[in-house]
Amino acid sequence: MPTMKLKKNKMSKAKDEDIEVIEQEVSEVVSEIESEMEEVCINRSDLVRALLLAVFSRSHLLIEGEPGTAKTYVVRKFIEHLSPELSRFKILLTKDTVSDAVIGPVHLGDLRSKSIFRYNTANMLPEADFAMLEEVYRARGTVLDSMLTVLNERVFMNAGEEIQCPLCSAFGTTNFVSKDSEGEAFLDRWAIHFKVDALPAEMRDKLFNIPTRSLEVLTKLTRSHLDKAEKTNIKMPQNVLDFYLELVASLENAKSLFSRKITDRRLVDTVKLIKAEAFMHGRTEVELADVFVARFGLTLVGDKQEDAEFSKIYEQLEKKYVNIVKESELTSVDSKLVIEWLAKARAQIDLGPNDSAGQTRERYKRYYDIGTDLQARLTGYTDLEFTPSTTFKTRRETLLRRVEDALAKFVF
Numbered sequence: 001m002p003t004m005k006l007k008k009n010k011m012s013k014a015k016d017e018d019i020e021v022i023e024q025e026v027s028e029v030v031s032e033i034e035s036e037m038e039e040v041c042i043n044r045s046d047l048v049r050a051l052l053l054a055v056f057s058r059s060h061l062l063i064e065g066e067p068g069t070a071k072t073y074v075v076r077k078f079i080e081h082l083s084p085e086l087s088r089f090k091i092l093l094t095k096d097t098v099s100d101a102v103i104g105p106v107h108l109g110d111l112r113s114k115s116i117f118r119y120n121t122a123n124m125l126p127e128a129d130f131a132m133l134e135e136v137y138r139a140r141g142t143v144l145d146s147m148l149t150v151l152n153e154r155v156f157m158n159a160g161e162e163i164q165c166p167l168c169s170a171f172g173t174t175n176f177v178s179k180d181s182e183g184e185a186f187l188d189r190w191a192i193h194f195k196v197d198a199l200p201a202e203m204r205d206k207l208f209n210i211p212t213r214s215l216e217v218l219t220k221l222t223r224s225h226l227d228k229a230e231k232t233n234i235k236m237p238q239n240v241l242d243f244y245l246e247l248v249a250s251l252e253n254a255k256s257l258f259s260r261k262i263t264d265r266r267l268v269d270t271v272k273l274i275k276a277e278a279f280m281h282g283r284t285e286v287e288l289a290d291v292f293v294a295r296f297g298l299t300l301v302g303d304k305q306e307d308a309e310f311s312k313i314y315e316q317l318e319k320k321y322v323n324i325v326k327e328s329e330l331t332s333v334d335s336k337l338v339i340e341w342l343a344k345a346r347a348q349i350d351l352g353p354n355d356s357a358g359q360t361r362e363r364y365k366r367y368y369d370i371g372t373d374l375q376a377r378l379t380g381y382t383d384l385e386f387t388p389s390t391t392f393k394t395r396r397e398t399l400l401r402r403v404e405d406a407l408a409k410f411v412f
Helices: 026-040 045-056 071-079 108-114 141-153 181-187 201-208 223-231 238-253 264-280 288-298 304-351 362-379 390-407
Strands: 012-016 019-023 061-065 088-092 130-134 155-158 161-164 169-174 192-196
Touching (some): 026 045, 026 264, 045 192, 045 264, 141 155, 192 288, 264 288
């Protein structure tokens, strides 16, 4: 979903390895990175959003597409936005790649002197903040297996010791996805599976006008941004969770139209993406509109048929839940207003309409007028922006009766 472009503010300067780093609000960073990426990555705004969602949810992104569709290019351009303090691991995988090329070679000194089989993981996947794994499905099964615990649990067993891995996100590219059980199991580790196609013919001319970028002035993602995302508690209201679960059920009912199997892992990982969307907009609570990014976790994003079917299902459910949320908000406000008015109106009724001099008390009349305004508010349905449900009408009518009973006790 589009992010509003924001102006820079609330900025503080810091030093890191003699490079000046400017800390900004995350929502500003997201907006600026998207703008800067769109200038050099033609027709890839959804993929840029997928990269950001992966980063701020500490998830992994697999990009599938034919050769020459800018899979690696987009990832490399995105990595240019990472602060130098964040370590990277890059590798092009082939059928001849061995596990040592990913996790590190055996430490020969320990093997010879201590008879300990230990890997030297310096500058390798187990010690990287970000990983770029090109052509992941060309690697042998043993290599894929060696990456699983690092990708999924962020741990690596080295000489019997469980090492915590700092990995935030891995970005994989591939021309194909293996359909065997091993390939499917590996695919489930990627929270987002994105399919890219070649540019439409009418956009090809833009390929010849891509501007040159100065890396020094690019907006940077820093470790503090990532730490803030990890530490911020994003709440998911019950009505939003209900919406999400009903969306999942609807997709499962139409499973013949979607390629991704919704496992328990995927169910949880997609909620992380939804919360990341809220975080990137500077909020600490998920809204209904954020659930739209569930498509990144539950479907093959970029597949035209799946994108269209997801949007259709989502829009139908959204109308229902927008009404539910509006009804809930209105009922809550109405209840609060009625309760507050009743408490004060009853006190005025007990005092009576006139003061000791026989003059009508203004406060008595004022609370009566407030009650008649509440009565009109609770009676009217035609001015609402939605069609009220039977439950909503019943709740309002209950409040209306309480107001009318109190109004009947006013005497003039």
